[in-house]
Amino acid sequence: MFGLVSGRLSKFVVLVLWLVLATVGGMFAAKLVEVQNNDALGALPESAETTKALDRAEEAFPGSNRMIAVVVYARDTGLTDADRAAVDVDRTAFARYTVGGQPPDLVPSDDGRALLMSFPLAGDTDAQETATEDVHDLIEDGVPAGLRTGLTGSAGANMDVFDAFAGMDSTLLLTTAGVVVLILLFTYRSPVLWLLPLITVGIASQVASAAVYFLAKYAGVAVDFQSQSVLTVIVFGVGVDYALLLIARYREELRRHENRHAAMLVALRRSSPAILASAATVAIALLCLLAADLPATRGLGPVVAVGVAAAFVAMTTLLPALLVLCGRWLFWPFVPRYTGSDDVAAQHKGWGRVAGVVGRFPKTTWLGTAAALGILCLGIGNLSVGLPGADVFTKEVGSVRGQQLIDAHFAGGTSAPATIIAAAGRSAEVAAAARTVDGVASVGDPEVSADGSAVRIDAVLAGAPDTAEAKKVIERLRTAVHAVPGGEAVVGGPTAAELDTHTTSARDDRVVIPLILAVVFVILVLLLRSIVAPLVLLASVVLSYAAAMGAAGFILDAMGYPELYFGLPLQAFLFLVALGVDYSIFLMTRAREEVAVHGHRAGVLRAVTVTGGVITSAGVVLAATFASLAVLPLTPSVQNAVVVSVGVLLDTFLVRSLLVPALALSIGPKVWWPSRLARRGGTTGGVASEPGLPTVVPARS
Numbered sequence: 001m002f003g004l005v006s007g008r009l010s011k012f013v014v015l016v017l018w019l020v021l022a023t024v025g026g027m028f029a030a031k032l033v034e035v036q037n038n039d040a041l042g043a044l045p046e047s048a049e050t051t052k053a054l055d056r057a058e059e060a061f062p063g064s065n066r067m068i069a070v071v072v073y074a075r076d077t078g079l080t081d082a083d084r085a086a087v088d089v090d091r092t093a094f095a096r097y098t099v100g101g102q103p104p105d106l107v108p109s110d111d112g113r114a115l116l117m118s119f120p121l122a123g124d125t126d127a128q129e130t131a132t133e134d135v136h137d138l139i140e141d142g143v144p145a146g147l148r149t150g151l152t153g154s155a156g157a158n159m160d161v162f163d164a165f166a167g168m169d170s171t172l173l174l175t176t177a178g179v180v181v182l183i184l185l186f187t188y189r190s191p192v193l194w195l196l197p198l199i200t201v202g203i204a205s206q207v208a209s210a211a212v213y214f215l216a217k218y219a220g221v222a223v224d225f226q227s228q229s230v231l232t233v234i235v236f237g238v239g240v241d242y243a244l245l246l247i248a249r250y251r252e253e254l255r256r257h258e259n260r261h262a263a264m265l266v267a268l269r270r271s272s273p274a275i276l277a278s279a280a281t282v283a284i285a286l287l288c289l290l291a292a293d294l295p296a297t298r299g300l301g302p303v304v305a306v307g308v309a310a311a312f313v314a315m316t317t318l319l320p321a322l323l324v325l326c327g328r329w330l331f332w333p334f335v336p337r338y339t340g341s342d343d344v345a346a347q348h349k350g351w352g353r354v355a356g357v358v359g360r361f362p363k364t365t366w367l368g369t370a371a372a373l374g375i376l377c378l379g380i381g382n383l384s385v386g387l388p389g390a391d392v393f394t395k396e397v398g399s400v401r402g403q404q405l406i407d408a409h410f411a412g413g414t415s416a417p418a419t420i421i422a423a424a425g426r427s428a429e430v431a432a433a434a435r436t437v438d439g440v441a442s443v444g445d446p447e448v449s450a451d452g453s454a455v456r457i458d459a460v461l462a463g464a465p466d467t468a469e470a471k472k473v474i475e476r477l478r479t480a481v482h483a484v485p486g487g488e489a490v491v492g493g494p495t496a497a498e499l500d501t502h503t504t505s506a507r508d509d510r511v512v513i514p515l516i517l518a519v520v521f522v523i524l525v526l527l528l529r530s531i532v533a534p535l536v537l538l539a540s541v542v543l544s545y546a547a548a549m550g551a552a553g554f555i556l557d558a559m560g561y562p563e564l565y566f567g568l569p570l571q572a573f574l575f576l577v578a579l580g581v582d583y584s585i586f587l588m589t590r591a592r593e594e595v596a597v598h599g600h601r602a603g604v605l606r607a608v609t610v611t612g613g614v615i616t617s618a619g620v621v622l623a624a625t626f627a628s629l630a631v632l633p634l635t636p637s638v639q640n641a642v643v644v645s646v647g648v649l650l651d652t653f654l655v656r657s658l659l660v661p662a663l664a665l666s667i668g669p670k671v672w673w674p675s676r677l678a679r680r681g682g683t684t685g686g687v688a689s690e691p692g693l694p695t696v697v698p699a700r701s
Contacts, residue, residue, distance in 0.1 A: 008261055011320075011321040011324055011325060012321075014317055014318065015318070015321050015322070015325070018203065018314075018318045018321075021203070022203045022206060022207070024210070025203070025207040025209070025211075028209075028210035028213045028214065029206045029207075029209035029210045029213065031213050032209045032210075032212060032216070032223065032228065033228075035213060035216040035217050035223060036216075036223050036225060036228060043295040043296070044294070044295070044497060044500050044501060044504060045293040045294070045295070045504060047293070048500040048503075049478065049491060049492070049496065049500060050491075050492045050493075050496045050499075050500045051500075052490050052492075053419060053420075053421050053490040053491060053493075053496070056421045056454065056490060057419065057421050057456060060421065060449035060450075060451070060453065060454035060456070061447075061449055061454075061456060063120065064456075066099065066120040066121055066122075066128065067120070067121050067128045067132065067153070067154045067155040067158060068118060068119070068120055068121070068153040068154050068155060069097070069117075069118070069119055069120075069121055069131075069132060069135050069153050069155040069156065070116065070117070070118045070151070070152045070155075070402065070406070070415045071090070071094070071116070071117045071118075071135065071139055071149070071150070071402075072115070072116045072117075072150045072415075073086075073087050073114060073115045073116075073139075073143075073147055073148070073149050074109075074113055074114040074115075074147075074149075074150075074405045074408070074409055075113055075146055075147050075148065076113065077113075077146075079112065079113060079114070079115065079147075080144065082144045083144055083147050084115075086142070086143055086147065087115050090138050090139060091103045091104065091106060093138055094117065094119060094135065097119075097121055097122060097131040097134065098119040098120065098122060099119075099120045099121070099122045100122075101122075104117040104118065104119035105117065105118075107410075109409035109410055110409075111409055113409055114405065114406075114408075114410065116406065116414065116415075118153065118415065121155060128155065129158070129159070132155040132156070132158065132159045133159065135155070136151050136156075136159065136398065139151060148405060149402075150398060150401045150402025150403070150404075150405045151398055151399065151402050152398070152399040152400075152401075152402030152403045152415055153399070153402075153415060153416075156398055156399035156402055157389075159398070159399075160393065160397040160398055160399045163397070171631055172229055172232055172233075172628060172629070172631060172632065173205075173232055175631050176232060176236045177198065177202070177236070179621075179625060179627070179628055180197075180198060180201070180236055180240055180621060180624070180625065181194060181198060183240075183617070183620055183621050183624060184197060184198065184240070187244070187617045188247075188331070188334075189333075189334065190330070190331055190332060190334065192332070193247075193330050193331055196243075196319060196322045196323060196326070196330070197239075197240055197243035197244075197319065200239070200243065200314050200318050200319045200322065201235060201236050201239035201243070201311065201314070201315075203314060203318065204235055204239050204307075204311045204313075204314035204315070204318075205231075205232060205235040205236065205239075205307070207310050207314070208235050208306055208309075208310035208311070209228075209231070211306050211310065212228075212231065212303050212306050212307075215302065215303075215306065221299070221302050221303065222295065222298075222299035223299070223303055224296065224299065226296065226300065226636075226637075227299055227300045227303040227304065228303070229637065230300065230303075230304055230640075231303055231304055231306075231307045233625050233626055233628065233629060234282075234304050234307045234308060234311075235307040235308075235310060235311050236625045237579075237621065237622040237625035238279070238308055238311050238312075238579070238582075238622070239311035239314065240621045240622075240625075241278075241582065241618040241621060242275045242279070242311060242312065242315035242316070243315050243319055244614050244621065245271055245274065245275060245586060245614055245615075245618065246267060246275065246315060246316070246319060246320065247319075247323070248611075248613070248614035249267040249271040250263060250264055250267040250320075250323060251331065251336045252610075253266045253267045253270075254328060254336040254337075255337065255339050256339075260324050260327060260328060261324055264320050264324045267320075268316065268320060270593070272316055273527070274585055274589040274590070275312065275315070275316060276312065276316075277523060277527045277585050278582040278585050278586070279308050279309065279311070279312035280523055281519075281520055281578055281582065281585065282305075282308045282578040282579060283305040283309055284305075284519050284523065285516045285519055285574055285577065285578035286300070286301045286302075286305040286308065286574065286578070287301050287302065287305050288301065288512055288515045288519055288574070289301030289512060290302070291508075291511055291512050291515055292508040292511070292512050292570070293504045293508055294501065294504050294505055294508055294566075294567060296567060297505070297508055297512075297567050297570060300571070350612075350613075351608060351609045351610075351613060352609045354609075354612060354657060354658075355606075355609045355612075355661070358605065358608060358661050358662050358665065359601070359605050359665065362662040362663075362665035362666045363662070363666050365658050365659075365662035366659050366662035366663050369655075369658045369659040369662070370543065373543050373544065373547035373654065373655075374543075374547070376548075376551045376650075377546045377547050377549075377550040378550055379549070379550035379551055379553030379554040380546070380549050380550045380553050381553065382554060382556070382557040382562050383552070383553045383556065383562050383563075383564055384562065384563050384564065385502070385505075385566060385568075385569065386468060386498075386502060386563055386564075386566065387563050387564060387565045387566070387635060388464075388466040388467065388563065389403075389465075389466040389494070389498070390403060390466060391561070391563065391635055392634065392635055392636070393633055393634060393635065394633050394634065394635055394638060395633050402415075403415060407464055411441040411460050411461070411462055413441065413461030413462065413463065413464070413465045413470065413495070414460055415465070416461075416465040416493060416494040416495060417444075417458040417459055417460045417461070417493060418440075418458070418459040418460075418461065418474060418477060418491055418492070418493040418495060418496055419456060419457075419458060419459075419491070419492045419496075420434060420456070420457040420458075420459060420477075420481055420489055420490070420491050421454060421455070421456055421489065421490050422446075422454065422455055422481065422484075422487045422488060422489035422490075423453070423454065423455075423486060423487055423488045423489075424446075424448055424452055424453055424454055424455050425486065426484055426485075426486050426487040426488075426489075427448075427455040427457070428446075429484045429487060430455075430481050430484050430487045431443050431445075431446055431457055433480040433481050433483065433484050433487075434457065434459050434477060434480060434481055436480060437459075437473065437476050437480050438473070438476065439461060439462050439463065439469070439470075439472070439476065439477075440459050440461060440462065440473065440477060441460045441462040442459070443457060443458070443459045443460075444457060444458040444460075445457075459491075461473050461474075461495065465493075465494055465495045466494075466495065466498060470495045471495060471498060471499040471502070473495075474491060474495050474496045474499050475499065477491055478491045501566050502566055505566040505567055509569060509570050509573075512570055512574075513570065513573055516573065516574055516577055516578070517538060517542075517577070520538060520541075520577060520578065520581055521534050521538055524537055524581070524585070527585065527589065528588055528589070528592060528672070528675075529672075529675040530671070530673060530674070530675050530677075530678075531673060531674065532667065532670060532671050532672070532673045532678075533588060533664070533671050533672060536660065536664070536667070536671065537581055537584045537585075537588065537660065538581075540584065540655050540659055540660055540663070541576065541580045541581050541584070541651065541655065542577070543655075544576065544580055544650050544651050544655045545572070545573055545576045545577060545580070545647060547647075547650055548572070548576055548643055548644075548647030548650055549569070549572065549643060549647075551646045551650070552639075552642045552646050552647075555642050555646065556639060556643075559638070559642075561635050561638060561639055564639055565635065565636035565639060567636075568636060568639055568640060568643065571640065572640065572643045572644060572647070575626075575647075576648070576651070579622060579644075579651075580647060582618075583615050583618070583651055583652055583655070583656040584651075584655070584656055584660050586611055586614075586615050586618075586656075587607055587608070587611050587615065587656050587660060587661070588607075588660070588664075590607040590610065590611050591603055591604045591606075591607035591608075591661075591664065592672070592677065593607075594606045594607050595669075595672070596677065600668065600669040600671075600672075600677070601665060604661050604664050604665055605661070605665075607661075608657070608661045612657065615652065615656055615657075616652055616653070616657070618652075619648050619649060619651065619652025619653070619656075620649075620652070623644075623645040623646075623648040623649045623652070626640070626641055626645045626648065627641050627642075627645040628641070630642075
């Protein structure tokens with residue numbers, strides 16, 4: 001295949017094939033938004049009690065899953081007659097949007113300063129979304145001066161999500177591309193070379209989006225705005241990483257080979273195993289998310305894995321064909337000239353000095369680096385898991401304002417009561433049990449289903465519905481109603497959903513994290529043909545993950561976002577372990593190659609020297625692309641941007657540059673055990689023989 005990509009004539013075949021893919025892919029990539037389904041973002045597995053409550057409610061009370069509009073009016077000095085008249089006008093108008101066409105009930109606050117209405121919206125999903133916009137416009141227009149209004153409930157929250165993300169897909173794409181362009185310009189200092197990686201990764205992104213479109217439309221793969229956003233970032237991030245690695249190796253070979261096609265052939269043969277191992281590690285680790293119970297987490301895996309595969313194929317076929325087509329002039333003004341020399345270390349004097357320091361003080365280096373990472377871990381104490389619903393957005397939105405008005409004048413859970421579904425024959429006992437629960441402000445009268453078999457009971461919580469205390473109230477409420485013999489009671493509602501989400505995500509952490517570690521370990525064993533080195537690399541990335549969470553704890557606490565989204569610890573672990581180990585893969589595969597020729601000590605240091613620049617550039621690119629997620633007006637996106645970006649930078653500058661090579665030197669050739677390198681890795685001596693690489697003196701510990 002390498003000969004096909006880099007051949008004099010065959011490269012044109014590759015370019016034509018990619019031209020066809022880009023044309024077709026572009027048409028279907030634009031349709032990806034049409035199959036986007038954001039229902040999974042708040043969905044729970046079938047085993048969750050909230051899901052059981054929803055299913056039973058929909059069966060007994062058809063239409064229970066409709067969006068609920070909660071409208072509140074408030075005046076701090078007390079409602080006036082003009083206020084009440086305006087509310088009556090709105091209430092009459094709301095009748096055409098409610099199920100049954102009746103004006104909704106009006107609930108006054110005890111302090112006489114607020115009025116509240118809650119009603120399910122009629123029609124299909126499109127009609128409910130249109131009705132939400134109409135209700136919002138009604139309460140915003142023509143209200144008396146000083147009367148504050150708010151729209152919340154599931155209808156208001158749904159509208160806020162769509163408003164917040166309107167046009168954000170293109171904003172994210174442009175931001176990510178802009179970041180990549182700046183870094184490539186700085187890295188290559190060439191006015192033209194940066195174009196090829198950018199063009200290639202752009203085409204890969206389009207092809208990946210088209211492939212995901214077909215999977216969503218015909219294979220049932222769930223796509224939401226979260227997975228689509230991460231897809232864009234991952235394709236650009238890992239795609240440019242692979243491009244940097246390939247171009248760096250190609251530039252080396254251009255100095256050794258006069259013929260650029262021959263140089264590319266060697267560059268592909270030498271760099272593709274590491275790139276393939278990297279792509280396989282990330283893609284297979286992503287597929288481990290299929291073992292998760294939380295639908296939003298599970299759906300992320302296959303979508304982003306497709307993006308990694310597309311980036312790998314594009315960077316090992318299309319990019320090489322474009323590079324050999326353009327020739328050496330592409331690197332202008334720093335054109336690599338043919339010298340026939342194998343002295344690549346002389347081209348990396350800065351990283352040669354870093355390698356010299358690591359070689360002189362390996363034990364001090366890894367102990368100091370590990371200590372620094374350990375200190376950063378202390379910041380984990382600033383973080384907690386459980387993002388309140390009011391803090392999901394990074395900007396003020398209507399549903400949050402509405403909830404704040406409700407909290408100020410009504411019992412905290414008025415707009416989001418717990419819903420109890422129970423057997424009709426034991427409704428009185430179930431309601432009585434609910435009233436005994438500490439933290440329940442009021443329990444409504446049972447509503448009997450049409451067939452008389454079930455009842456629905458609303459229980460209003462005394463405090464705000466999105467707090468840790470509210471979840472404890474739900475646990476007590478469930479214990480109380482479950483204890484009613486024959487009651488068959490289940491408890492759902494928004495707070496119950498948050499509790500079940502927390503429980504499910506904790507289960508996913510316990511199952512998926514060990515699975516990811518096992519997959520990464522197996523891939524590293526197969527790649528390095530060693531057991532010791534993979535264990536060292538896994539330990540280093542786990543420490544790096546903990547340090548990244550700690551460093552992010554300091555940063556997010558200062559930003560005001562210390563309460564993490566439920567799924568973030570697992571997603572961050574996946575990205576930091578799978579992506580962070582990439583740089584160690586790039587380093588250790590080159591080290592294995594160099595050790596076989598120059599011996600263990602000189603080989604490891606030579607690998608640090610010649611890979612330092614490209615891996616550092618790759619890390620900065622990946623960190624910057626993940627940082628672009630911060631443009632999205634969603635707190636989980638900002639948290640992801642901070643955690644992953646910090647983690648990638650730690651992997652790049654500390655773990656890969658200092659910790660891993662220092663450990664490899666301290667352990668010695670046994671790091672390659674049980675391969676043959678463990679027996680003969682140090683036989684060529686400890687002095688680097690290549691000009692340009694600092695002489696390695698005996699280690700001092």
